Amino acid sequence: xxxxxxxQATETGVGVSLSEKLVEHIRDNGPLTVAxxxxxxxxxxxxxxxxxxxxxxxANADFLTAPEASQMFGELIGLWCAHEWDALGKPAFxxxxxxxxxxxxxxxxxxxxxxxxxxHDAANVVLVETSEPLRDEQAQRxxxxxxxxxxxxxxxxxxxxxxxxxxxxxxxxxxVFGEDGWHEKLVGLNEADKLTFGLSAAIPAPxxxxxxxxxxxxxxxxxxxxxxxxRRLHDAPGRxxxxxxxxxKPEGADTLQALRNHKKVDPIEAPGEADLTAHVDFSRIAxxxxxxxxxxxxxxxxxxxxxxxxxxxxxxxxxRANPTHTERLKREVRRLTHPDEMGAxxxxxxxxxxxxxxxxxx
Numbered sequence: 001x002x003x004x005x006x007x008q009a010t011e012t013g014v015g016v017s018l019s020e021k022l023v024e025h026i027r028d029n030g031p032l033t034v035a036x037x038x039x040x041x042x043x044x045x046x047x048x049x050x051x052x053x054x055x056x057x058x059a060n061a062d063f064l065t066a067p068e069a070s071q072m073f074g075e076l077i078g079l080w081c082a083h084e085w086d087a088l089g090k091p092a093f094x095x096x097x098x099x100x101x102x103x104x105x106x107x108x109x110x111x112x113x114x115x116x117x118x119x120h121d122a123a124n125v126v127l128v129e130t131s132e133p134l135r136d137e138q139a140q141r142x143x144x145x146x147x148x149x150x151x152x153x154x155x156x157x158x159x160x161x162x163x164x165x166x167x168x169x170x171x172x173x174x175x176v177f178g179e180d181g182w183h184e185k186l187v188g189l190n191e192a193d194k195l196t197f198g199l200s201a202a203i204p205a206p207x208x209x210x211x212x213x214x215x216x217x218x219x220x221x222x223x224x225x226x227x228x229x230x231r232r233l234h235d236a237p238g239r240x241x242x243x244x245x246x247x248x249k250p251e252g253a254d255t256l257q258a259l260r261n262h263k264k265v266d267p268i269e270a271p272g273e274a275d276l277t278a279h280v281d282f283s284r285i286a287x288x289x290x291x292x293x294x295x296x297x298x299x300x301x302x303x304x305x306x307x308x309x310x311x312x313x314x315x316x317x318x319x320r321a322n323p324t325h326t327e328r329l330k331r332e333v334r335r336l337t338h339p340d341e342m343g344a345x346x347x348x349x350x351x352x353x354x355x356x357x358x359x360x361x362x
Contacts, residue, residue, distance in 0.1 A: 074108025246280030303343025
């Protein structure tokens, strides 16, 4: 039985880089799929990106997330959750965040809803996180939270689930269409024994009008994740709000990217030292959720969603209270909503239990 890159990493010993572990694994077992490579780079227990980074998404990290860009983002998400808690009938509920980073979004959401009568007493805050360094960071901001390694480990019952920049970290397999059919993109070794991208032998495919060079990306873990959401939302009423960068339908392009120090770098260059992500296929999420008899609202752009929630009104109130912060707040609104910033590339979709009224913002 072949070892996974992560399991072999443990056996290789201390003092060996993740790149060296992957090279050894490929020598022994052959090329990796892009999904296997991403999984090792992000989740290797010793040298993976999330195992070694105590700070994710902040100004001093490799990338900046919306909650870190402005307090208004987390505040509006918190108030959206308050509205949907009311739509559920104000039950005791699990307030779950998937991949909460440093805990900034939940911290801002809790502050924004502090005066909503009964909500905090009804809420059981659950952060779905596997990284110990990040759990320590989250505990400082959300001391009342409990943690779960996976969504299925969260307590049963009515739930409001927020997933901001979580789905883009699901490892993907990539297939490239050539003159002789489809080829899977793989990670192997070049003549110098260094990591490199290559293609598998052709996979026979029916004739089609697909253009050579077209790339198809598949996230193997997406179906099981939607299945876990389906079970939860059918067992008890709830909603899942997904916010991420991606496309409303596949565009046939290679979207794998690596970010380090706020700059795009070669994904092969330094395994475990850069954040690897890919655009989210919102059409696939919508199809899987619809097939599971869940209600689907969206996707819409992040800009449209935040404007519908009243981000301009919130910014105006903050400007009146803090006139010296006016220009900064204007920049934050632009960053979150303008099509040239995060407003168009980032999409929002809501999955709901059957028979609930439409959610706010859609």
